[in-house]
Amino acid sequence: MNGMSVRLFCLPCTGAPAGVHLPWADRLQPHIAVTPLELPGRGARMREKPCRGLEPLLQDLVGAAARLCDRPFALFGHGFGALLAFEVAARLEWDHELVAERLYVSGAAAPHLARYDEPAEHLADDAFLARARRRPHIHPGAFADARLARLRLPLLRADLALARSYRAGLDNTVHAPVTALAGRDDPTVSAAQLGAWRGYTRRSFRLRRVSGGHYHWLPDDQALLETFVEDLTRAQAAHNRFPAAERTF
Structure with a gap:
C-alpha cells in the first residue's frame, strides 16, 4: 500500500487498559498505526x-480521537469496548463529520440487545472479586496478579457500573461499514x-465467527490482524483511486 497509513483506534475492554492492544503496533506498521x-x-x-458517567467519558474519548484524525481511521472495540467504539464512531460523524473506514465490534451484542450483570457495588472486596472472576467478559489479565487485582478494584467497579448504564437503540447508525466478530465458543453473545x-x-456489514471463546484473539491473533490488513489496505487503495471530492457517505 502506498501513501498515508490508516489509524486504528482501539477501545479498552472491561478490566483492562486499551494498551493491551499495543503489541499489535509492531506487527501492523507501517500501514496501520495502532x-x-x-x-x-x-x-x-x-x-x-x-x-463514572458515560456521557462525560464519551466526550473525553471523542475529543481525543478527533485530535488524532490526521489520516483515514478505523475503530476496534471488544465487549463493552465495542459499544464505546460504536458511540465514538457515531459522535465523530455527528460532531466532526469524520467517517471511519471501518468499525470492528468484537464479542458484543448489538447496542439495543446489550445485557449486563446485576449490580455488585454493594459487595465487599472479596465477594466482588469472586463474582468478577466468574464473568467471562472481564479481561483475564485483570486477575493475573492478586495484589494488583485488589489495586484495580475501583477501576473494575467503575467499568461494570458504566456498562450497566449504557442504553442505545436503532435510531443511531453510522456511515462506516461494520464488521462484527465473536469466538464460536463465546458464551456472552x-x-x-x-x-x-x-x-x-x-x-456494508460483515459477520465473522472465529475459533476461540470470548477473548478469541488471546491464543492467536494472527487471523484478526490479517483482517485489519486486508480491509484497511483495500480502503486506503480506494482513497488513492478516488479524489476526496468524489467520495460520499
Missing part, C-alpha cells in the same frame, strides 16, 4: 479518577445478537 484510546484511571491515565449489528450501519 492508537489506544485510553480511559481515565488506567494505563497512561492511571493517575486520573475513573469516569449469540449469532443473532451479533448479526443485529447490521441495523447500525448504512454501509
Whole structure:
C-alpha cells in the first residue's frame, strides 16, 4: 500500500487498559498505526479518577480521537469496548463529520440487545472479586496478579457500573461499514445478537465467527490482524483511486 497509513483506534475492554492492544503496533506498521484510546484511571491515565458517567467519558474519548484524525481511521472495540467504539464512531460523524473506514465490534451484542450483570457495588472486596472472576467478559489479565487485582478494584467497579448504564437503540447508525466478530465458543453473545449489528450501519456489514471463546484473539491473533490488513489496505487503495471530492457517505 502506498501513501498515508490508516489509524486504528482501539477501545479498552472491561478490566483492562486499551494498551493491551499495543503489541499489535509492531506487527501492523507501517500501514496501520495502532492508537489506544485510553480511559481515565488506567494505563497512561492511571493517575486520573475513573469516569463514572458515560456521557462525560464519551466526550473525553471523542475529543481525543478527533485530535488524532490526521489520516483515514478505523475503530476496534471488544465487549463493552465495542459499544464505546460504536458511540465514538457515531459522535465523530455527528460532531466532526469524520467517517471511519471501518468499525470492528468484537464479542458484543448489538447496542439495543446489550445485557449486563446485576449490580455488585454493594459487595465487599472479596465477594466482588469472586463474582468478577466468574464473568467471562472481564479481561483475564485483570486477575493475573492478586495484589494488583485488589489495586484495580475501583477501576473494575467503575467499568461494570458504566456498562450497566449504557442504553442505545436503532435510531443511531453510522456511515462506516461494520464488521462484527465473536469466538464460536463465546458464551456472552449469540449469532443473532451479533448479526443485529447490521441495523447500525448504512454501509456494508460483515459477520465473522472465529475459533476461540470470548477473548478469541488471546491464543492467536494472527487471523484478526490479517483482517485489519486486508480491509484497511483495500480502503486506503480506494482513497488513492478516488479524489476526496468524489467520495460520499
